[in-house]
Amino acid sequence: MDEEKIIEQMRNCLGAKLLDASCPAQRRIFVKVNGADVTAAARCIRETVGITHVSTISGVDTVKAFELLYHFADNRVCLTLRAIISRSEPEIETVTDFFPGAILYEREIQDMLGIRIKNIPDPRPLVLPDDWPADNYPLRKDWVCTRPEKKIPGGKK
């Protein structure tokens, strides 16, 4: 089976860095690493497993920590790499060295979750407006949408 073979390959390649690997359904693999090991995992997926396509990166705020889920896919499996990032130091290395197509997803993560991507080739904001207040990260669970009070110039007090 392709799934077992790929998990085996990743185990051999990453060793103790691979915290968890599971195959919950056909053609679906979930592997887990620490945020610090994401470069090694990305290199392993690109060079050893041979997957070249990154579908997207989902950022999840689990309140205790942040999780980044890198979804890789090819014609065999859809591999999800879960990287755990601490809330106190939200930063992670870029994967664009191995997957240049991930640039827009990483920029989106920076905007929406406030996780700093180290060594990203283009760190500018992508989706949030230019006048967006600093340190407001909409996809964090503690962020609630508050509508600005409507002010009519010259209106009633």
Next chain:
Amino acid sequence: MKFKIPIGPQHPALKEPLSLRMTLEGEIIKDVDIRLGYNHRGIEKLAEQKTYIQNIYLMERICGICSHSHTTCYVQGVEKLLGIEPPKRGLYIRTLIAELERVHSHLLWLGVAAHESGFDSFFMYTWRDREVVMDILEILTGNRVHYAINTIGGVRRDIGETERQKVLDSLDLLRKRTEYYTNLGTTEPSFVVRITGVGKLSPEKARDLCAVGPTARASGICIDVRKDDPYAAYDEVPFEVCTADTCDVLGRVVVRVKELLQSYNIIEYLLKNLPQGEVRVRAGRKVPPGEVVSRYEAPRGENIHYIKSNGSDKPERVKVRAPTLANYPAVVEMLKKGFIADIPLIFAAIDPCICCAERAFIVDTKTGQEGIVTMSALKEYAKKFYQARRFEKGVVQWPL
């Protein structure tokens, strides 16, 4: 002398308004900078506050053309979390609507591509025939755009015998028309010459930049979620993945025309082998904790949803990545070293058409002068630019 042309962000006809700042040297595009977010509606945050049923209708409204793509991707993820399997007939109807949607989207795109290359009668033909598909969709689902046929556990409406026959009858017409378009394309030298070699994207670049859908397939990369990761009824339906190796707009036209013909075969197969029985199963309101990655081949390429549930009736996290976002890095690559006159055509080629954009803004960086150019003026300019260049007749072969 270097010019900078900002294009956008306001394009009423775009699915996603975006701003592009092009750096030009003479006629040649040297660099492209992309800025998104003008239409960011916070759907992912909103989805966390709505129930699973409400979210179907929210997902439907992500896109006006591939609305069925997003709901299918979402509901099949939730079904996996719930551990329920929709009945066969439900899955067949879901697949049928998906293919009809692909047909209407590709016909729309074909018209846009023809329009951008100055072949307006082709555009009018395809859009007239697209109405046939829109009518079918209305007969089957009750709506022309947001079909609202998907629900968790199956589909909401069944297909009767009269409707089935009606769709099969219209299919003959659509097939005949598409074959005519294939012919028209092969025998119309000006059209073929206009789109050959425009918007080059090498297979290596397409792979590295993670392009999806017809854009990647036109660069010879054989990816199609329907084949690679079959969902709904695709593991039972015979069809082929269509690719081209010209790596330009011509290839993207070829891929989509071939896919149209494949879609007609799929629709015919689905209708002729429609299983009997129920179309949906009941689903619970609360979803047990878990997570799922759901993939779908939308008309524009791979659509992916990640859903995380926490045991309540609302999802913990819904992440949506529509195919157009995946193709933006590839567009930047295609535009580089291209002509200013090719901007509308290259853009149209990935399907988020810029063509109906009202205006572009031209800045002369040397003098700092700014001027507004309407998109129609830019198109007019493109036509004149190409009329002034000579093309040899019959040199280019249509690779279909």
